[in-house]
Amino acid sequence: MPKTNVKKMLFILSKATIENVYAAFIMANGARMEGIEAEIFFTFFGLEAINKEKLEHLHVATVGNPAMHMPTMLGGLPGMEALATKMMKKEMEKLDMPPIGEFLEILSDSGVKLWACKLAVDMFHLKKEDLIDDIDGILTIGDFYNRATEENTHMLFV
Amino acid sequence: MENVNRNEEGYLTDFSQWTKDVGNKIAKEQEINMTDKHWEVVDFLQQKHKNEEALSIRGIKKSGVINIKELYDLFPGGPLKVSTKIAGIPKPKSCI
Numbered sequence: 065m066p067k068t069n070v071k072k073m074l075f076i077l078s079k080a081t082i083e084n085v086y087a088a089f090i091m092a093n094g095a096r097m098e099g100i101e102a103e104i105f106f107t108f109f110g111l112e113a114i115n116k117e118k119l120e121h122l123h124v125a126t127v128g129n130p131a132m133h134m135p136t137m138l139g140g141l142p143g144m145e146a147l148a149t150k151m152m153k154k155e156m157e158k159l160d161m162p163p164i165g166e167f168l169e170i171l172s173d174s175g176v177k178l179w180a181c182k183l184a185v186d187m188f189h190l191k192k193e194d195l196i197d198d199i200d201g202i203l204t205i206g207d208f209y210n211r212a213t214e215e216n217t218h219m220l221f222v
Numbered sequence: 223m224e225n226v227n228r229n230e231e232g233y234l235t236d237f238s239q240w241t242k243d244v245g246n247k248i249a250k251e252q253e254i255n256m257t258d259k260h261w262e263v264v265d266f267l268q269q270k271h272k273n274e275e276a277l278s279i280r281g282i283k284k285s286g287v288i289n290i291k292e293l294y295d296l297f298p299g300g301p302l303k304v305s306t307k308i309a310g311i312p313k314p315k316s317c318i
Contacts, residue, residue: 160276160318
């Protein structure tokens with residue numbers, strides 16, 4: 065199998081639904097496992113994934129998600145999101161996928177840089193103390209672009 | 223390593239052909255100088271393989287043998303990919 069030319073992956077995580085957060089985390093971890101550098105920029109609702117109070121309470125989206133194969137009205141019923149989330153977490157546990165908090169530790173230990181978006185932090189009136197200790201700092205989007213310092217860097221919006 | 227069968231990625235296709243010498247030679251190809259800690263990890267991976275337990279980075283965190291940071295330091299360029307090759311066992315299939 066030929067070796068990849070990708071040197072660095074920069075992810076922008078803008079959503080806090082479980083499926084999006086895991087997608088970003090698995091891709092970032094997968095990059096490190098292949099010897100590729102990886103960084104994640106948490107912006108807008110994506111900030112919930114590094115918010116100490118919120119990160120273990122993220123949900124899967126049952127409304128506006130046709131792949132759930134349930135009528136939108138039904139998906140909006142009280143408790144439906146919680147139920148779907150519980151079922152999904154059970155399936156993920158079977159595959160040995162870590163919960164969000166543990167996954168963040170793994171990413172940090174693996175050398176994935178974790179950045180919070182300054183604009184979003186200000187907008188949601190968050191302080192550094194509200195965010196997990198493992199984050200590497202609070203950056204503007206301009207700062208984040210400047211993390212792309214080498215050729216074969218790719219940026220992905222999740 | 224004339225008598226050792228390997229696939230196109232360099233992984234041993236028959237673990238019974240593995241010896242410490244083979245491990246050392248594969249490590250050299252990867253530009254890794256094996257230390258006691260490296261061999262401890264190799265031993266751990268081989269035990270997991272013998273017990274038919276899947277390898278994942280989460281499993282490393284729980285292993286008690288080594289932490290994730292150390293594993294990345296010992297086996298640069300893809301820790302489980304490189305360490306399993308040296309250990310003579312198949313490349314892990316897990317995405318995590």
